[in-house]
Amino acid sequence: MENASAQVIVVGAGPVGLWLAAELALAGVSTLVLERDEQRSPHSKALGLHPRTIEVLAMRGLAKQFVAEGAPVPSWHFGMLESRLDFTGLDTPYPFMLAYPQVRTEELLERRARDLGVTIVRGHSVTGLTQDDSSATVEVTGADGTSTLSARFVVGCDGAGSTVRKAAGIDFPGTDSTAYGFIGEVVLDDPPGTVISMHNAAGAVIALPIGGGRYRVTGFDPENQNAGDELTLEALRAITSRVTGTDYGMRDPSWLTRFGNATRHAATYRKDRVLLAGDAAHMHWPAGGVGLNVGVQDAMNLGWKLAAEVQGRAKAGLLDGYHDERHPVGEALAEHTLAQGALITAITPDGQALRSLLRDLIASHPDLERTLAEKLAALDITYPPSDPAAHPLVGTRAPAAEPDSIIFGALHGGRPVLLDLSGGGRSGRAAEAASAMGIETHSGPFAETGGPDWSGVGAAIIRPDGYVWRAVDADSPNLESAVIHSLDSLEATSF
Numbered sequence: 001m002e003n004a005s006a007q008v009i010v011v012g013a014g015p016v017g018l019w020l021a022a023e024l025a026l027a028g029v030s031t032l033v034l035e036r037d038e039q040r041s042p043h044s045k046a047l048g049l050h051p052r053t054i055e056v057l058a059m060r061g062l063a064k065q066f067v068a069e070g071a072p073v074p075s076w077h078f079g080m081l082e083s084r085l086d087f088t089g090l091d092t093p094y095p096f097m098l099a100y101p102q103v104r105t106e107e108l109l110e111r112r113a114r115d116l117g118v119t120i121v122r123g124h125s126v127t128g129l130t131q132d133d134s135s136a137t138v139e140v141t142g143a144d145g146t147s148t149l150s151a152r153f154v155v156g157c158d159g160a161g162s163t164v165r166k167a168a169g170i171d172f173p174g175t176d177s178t179a180y181g182f183i184g185e186v187v188l189d190d191p192p193g194t195v196i197s198m199h200n201a202a203g204a205v206i207a208l209p210i211g212g213g214r215y216r217v218t219g220f221d222p223e224n225q226n227a228g229d230e231l232t233l234e235a236l237r238a239i240t241s242r243v244t245g246t247d248y249g250m251r252d253p254s255w256l257t258r259f260g261n262a263t264r265h266a267a268t269y270r271k272d273r274v275l276l277a278g279d280a281a282h283m284h285w286p287a288g289g290v291g292l293n294v295g296v297q298d299a300m301n302l303g304w305k306l307a308a309e310v311q312g313r314a315k316a317g318l319l320d321g322y323h324d325e326r327h328p329v330g331e332a333l334a335e336h337t338l339a340q341g342a343l344i345t346a347i348t349p350d351g352q353a354l355r356s357l358l359r360d361l362i363a364s365h366p367d368l369e370r371t372l373a374e375k376l377a378a379l380d381i382t383y384p385p386s387d388p389a390a391h392p393l394v395g396t397r398a399p400a401a402e403p404d405s406i407i408f409g410a411l412h413g414g415r416p417v418l419l420d421l422s423g424g425g426r427s428g429r430a431a432e433a434a435s436a437m438g439i440e441t442h443s444g445p446f447a448e449t450g451g452p453d454w455s456g457v458g459a460a461i462i463r464p465d466g467y468v469w470r471a472v473d474a475d476s477p478n479l480e481s482a483v484i485h486s487l488d489s490l491e492a493t494s495f
């Protein structure tokens, strides 16, 4: 450990730490990941990737492999309501939830991080942290003893119990668990023909195949709600039978666990040289299957900003923009997972009434259905600028209608891209100015999405994480100088 050195130390080799490390390495930042566990857990908490996460993967050229290996699920649920949310009409080249186990996601992200030059040290726990004006220092404990390591920044991607968050003195306000769900992975000798999702006065059960003849049986058992209870095969059998009328011949559990609905959110995602991402920043009931997704998107937002800061390319405010943009996303995450938890645990007559009212509202109001689908898919996220005079497209997702979108391809290197949509190359010398900053220019037209109207746009600068950074209308009197002015105004000087 004594020889390890890096500009950034990432604590935790979960999906979020691995993605962040890969993003930093892509930008040329030397990055060290410290991971407590010698081996990755064989159990996949998350079983799926939502559309915006697949877009994130597409922006770095990885989506193809994930999509080829996973199984697209065309609709999803909100709080286990019976009215499904149709993803097929969503404004994305990936209009589905991709069934994909967390263990495999982590394997692929770890391979990418290592390929990009990240050092990952397993079997080493961060046990303390201090910081001063120029560096942050972690205390690391492993089989070789305890030592200290310093870096320009430390990022806590060390999960809900984050040592980094606690050592940095970042508050984690919220609520303790008042309800518990369960997960059992078992063989079913008499399996259901389709995915089961049932909710009634006895509780809630979802049963879905996870490969190798095994099924995940998950849900809510009102008769096992003591904090210290452990899930047994007998209890899993009993709740499944009470809710569905059969236990499907379950046997041979490979994983039996419970989880609570404690919901907490870090007061800040940055304290000087310490940052937080993923579950270290937000913990919640795993309703809607979004936690991993939100965390990877945190990392996508943070990576390029932190790289610019470390390399002296960031203007004031760029790195603080990470908290400003992602903290509201964490707030919304806490809100909708609490709401879904309330629906899943609603087994009383008044709770059932609320569920059926909402079910009918969703079924009869396509806009409501779409709003909820976009929320889970993370397609509703925008980063509105503080400048009221900014172009209305600033902060929205860059348009991409197909998996092979030019825009996704142009972002593979993790740098911003200038889109010249003027048709006649009217942005002229702006392409040279962009090139001098390390920004490539791509000329449209591009396939449009059903999202915001791009018809009047002459040029746009897309951030490395796929959101519009600046936009200039085609009828601007001097498009060329307007684009050059936009390049000058970016919160980073070069890439």
Ligand SMILES: Cc1cc2nc3c(=O)[nH]c(=O)nc-3n(C[C@H](O)[C@H](O)[C@H](O)COP(=O)(O)OP(=O)(O)OC[C@H]3O[C@@H](n4cnc5c(N)ncnc54)[C@H](O)[C@@H]3O)c2cc1C
Binding pocket: 011, 012, 013, 014, 015, 016, 017, 034, 035, 036, 037, 045, 046, 047, 048, 102, 124, 125, 126, 127, 157, 158, 159, 160, 162, 163, 164, 183, 259, 277, 278, 279, 280, 286, 288, 289, 290, 291, 292, 293, 294, 295
């Ligand atoms: C039952 C359940 C089901 C879920 N289902 C879904 C789902 O379907 N979809 C979805 O998107 N999300 C789901 N989630 C949430 C998802 O699993 C998490 O959001 C995701 O794992 C968060 O990733 P992370 O990298 O932030 O943290 P983690 O995955 O918790 O990784 C943190 C890493 O840090 C390491 N670490 C911890 N402390 C230290 C330390 N002091 N020093 C060094 N290393 C340390 C840990 O060993 C771990 O490897 C589910 C969660 C649960 C509990």
